[in-house]
Amino acid sequence: MVPVNWTNGTLEHSNLTYSDIDKLSISNIPIGSDRFWTHLVMAYAFSFWACYVLKKEYAIVALMRLHFLASEQRRPDQFTVLVRNVPPDPDESVDELVEHFFLVNHEHYLTHQVVYNANRLSNLVEEKKRLQNWLDYYQLKYSRNQSKRPSSRTGFLGLCGDRVDSIDFYTSKIEDFSEEIATERDKIINNPKSIMPAAFVSFKTRWAAAVCAQTQQSRNPTTWLTEWAPEPRDVYWANLAIPYVSLSIRRLIVAVAFFFLTFFFMIPIAFVQSLANIEGIEKALPFLKPIIEIKVIKSFIQGFLPGIALKIFLIFLPTILMLMSKFEGFISISSLERRSATRYYIFQFINVFLGSIITGTAFQQLDNFIHQSANEIPRTVGVSIPMKATFFITYIMVDGWAGIAGEILRLKPLIIYHLKNFFLVKTEKDREEAMDPGTLGFNTGEPQIQLYFLLGLVYAVVTPVLLPFIIVFFGLAYVVYRHQIINVYNQEYESGAAFWPDVHGRIIVALIVSQLLLMGLLSTKQAAQSTPLLIALPVLTVWFHRFCKGRYEPAFVRYPLQEAMMKDTLERTREPNLNLKGFFQNAYMHPVFKGGDDSDSDTASGDGDQEPELVPTKRNSQRNTPLPTKHSGSVSSLPEAVQEHAQLL
Numbered sequence: 001m002v003p004v005n006w007t008n009g010t011l012e013h014s015n016l017t018y019s020d021i022d023k024l025s026i027s028n029i030p031i032g033s034d035r036f037w038t039h040l041v042m043a044y045a046f047s048f049w050a051c052y053v054l055k056k057e058y059a060i061v062a063l064m065r066l067h068f069l070a071s072e073q074r075r076p077d078q079f080t081v082l083v084r085n086v087p088p089d090p091d092e093s094v095d096e097l098v099e100h101f102f103l104v105n106h107e108h109y110l111t112h113q114v115v116y117n118a119n120r121l122s123n124l125v126e127e128k129k130r131l132q133n134w135l136d137y138y139q140l141k142y143s144r145n146q147s148k149r150p151s152s153r154t155g156f157l158g159l160c161g162d163r164v165d166s167i168d169f170y171t172s173k174i175e176d177f178s179e180e181i182a183t184e185r186d187k188i189i190n191n192p193k194s195i196m197p198a199a200f201v202s203f204k205t206r207w208a209a210a211v212c213a214q215t216q217q218s219r220n221p222t223t224w225l226t227e228w229a230p231e232p233r234d235v236y237w238a239n240l241a242i243p244y245v246s247l248s249i250r251r252l253i254v255a256v257a258f259f260f261l262t263f264f265f266m267i268p269i270a271f272v273q274s275l276a277n278i279e280g281i282e283k284a285l286p287f288l289k290p291i292i293e294i295k296v297i298k299s300f301i302q303g304f305l306p307g308i309a310l311k312i313f314l315i316f317l318p319t320i321l322m323l324m325s326k327f328e329g330f331i332s333i334s335s336l337e338r339r340s341a342t343r344y345y346i347f348q349f350i351n352v353f354l355g356s357i358i359t360g361t362a363f364q365q366l367d368n369f370i371h372q373s374a375n376e377i378p379r380t381v382g383v384s385i386p387m388k389a390t391f392f393i394t395y396i397m398v399d400g401w402a403g404i405a406g407e408i409l410r411l412k413p414l415i416i417y418h419l420k421n422f423f424l425v426k427t428e429k430d431r432e433e434a435m436d437p438g439t440l441g442f443n444t445g446e447p448q449i450q451l452y453f454l455l456g457l458v459y460a461v462v463t464p465v466l467l468p469f470i471i472v473f474f475g476l477a478y479v480v481y482r483h484q485i486i487n488v489y490n491q492e493y494e495s496g497a498a499f500w501p502d503v504h505g506r507i508i509v510a511l512i513v514s515q516l517l518l519m520g521l522l523s524t525k526q527a528a529q530s531t532p533l534l535i536a537l538p539v540l541t542v543w544f545h546r547f548c549k550g551r552y553e554p555a556f557v558r559y560p561l562q563e564a565m566m567k568d569t570l571e572r573t574r575e576p577n578l579n580l581k582g583f584f585q586n587a588y589m590h591p592v593f594k595g596g597d598d599s600d601s602d603t604a605s606g607d608g609d610q611e612p613e614l615v616p617t618k619r620n621s622q623r624n625t626p627l628p629t630k631h632s633g634s635v636s637s638l639p640e641a642v643q644e645h646a647q648l649l
Contacts, residue, residue: 001464004038005029025386025463031525039461040533043518046460047537050511051544058504058548062555065497070563074571076587079202079580080229081213082331085244086197087223093192098199101224105217108208111581113588115198117241121184121592128177135170137426142167196241200229200588204580206564214558230332232587234493242329254324258343261320265351318344318444334495337443338502345447345506353454357388389463392455400452400473408480413437439492440485442499449477450503454510461518501556508545512538
């Protein structure tokens, strides 16, 4: 496509500001030219190729996910569902109500763990760990120099207040916190108000858990809501204490806040884009012309300053978006990262992509807009959009290439480690924490890569010279991130490729955006014969997305009962005396309760085929439970209860 675009003189005979790279774009083709048929054919070629690769990759990832689920070892989350919005009952506690409900309605029910509001206890435990770390530091310091006991001040940052013996002071503080923690733990366990209307319910088989997680539990669709439990290390415990009824309000608040964050961020983006054009700065600020014309300064402003400034603005964005996701109430780290990644991509799409095109065009062509008729403005915008390719090429090099180089060099973690080592590290535990490489960070890395997919698809037909820069980025990113994932980063959780449907959906959105932008661009070029043929592309792309969603996405949101039954059968054959209740004993217990004396020491027999006895619940209705429970009382038989219920009806 480069010869088709280059062998024209449209930009040379216009009064627009352009560069040599712009001559390689669609802007250099005269209005009404038959050469636009080339771009139309290539748009179809790119779209069909992208859809073919997406379908092939979706099938591969879905097969890999099913194979992984079938081959992985036993994990608590395979047998466990999270039950939320348990309805209140005047006769039974949440613990009793959950047990009764699942014993009656699920014959493969095994055990459950209610959810406590232990956020204050968690804060106390963390504060005790911090004080213990200081005590270890001063004890180590005293062991090295026993001539003088260490002392410190009790005021702000140790700069003011009374001077006390550090070891005695922190020992006393730790004892006080230990007593307070014990009191708070007893208060949580014995206070019914500390129990949230939610529980982790475990079953004897994966098949039973799959049935429970994927079906409606009661005639009221707003109660007894079940979903697959995240694996224990993936649980974000703080959000389990949020009442379920408040989640909708929280998400509405976050949606409004995200809208305003995205909208007002356009102001610094507009300023950044005004720096991308030297002539624009000289026209607006003529007194800076002597300084700007210096070769080094001119090259820096035009080549690197816009991308660097934009990157600085985006540094604090992931933290803000993650705080928004936590406020929304998601109960797993993986879901927090998925929602944060979605918002990060939307933000970059609006501000980095659309913002750079719209505000950049407005600043560069402001003088032309003022001095030309209204009928010429759409034509000017249509020509100027592909001319932003120069900015995006520099952005790819500054943000993409340099970002990949920084990823393999890990300069930022190295600097942070030395700062922590100099100012914060007091013990070996602190040093280990400072050296922790952390996780990959899907909430920032994945949407960043998606942005380059968007740029590549949009400019593939408009300015194809940008594609080599994209290809180099993806080649480097593949090698570097593969190495980092295998050898550097820790794995915080295992989602089994649960991110892939989001990735696929964002690539589809990028494909549709590229088709619509090309359609709008050709409409300003008076390509009346070729433009209508582009209407079919978005329609076909949407149909393709719906096909993939129906064909492959169920493997990512549901667990096939056939697979669950096969895995259960194999497990029972290999381990007929498996004690699953012992396996689940503390799996979903809040971390602040682990290690104490609060756990139940009951064990399961592992034999689920024995005929159960009939025991009642504490309800006034006297409906009985067809399995033994911890909360027993006087009984009447289950058939009698059913007959009584039939008479009432």
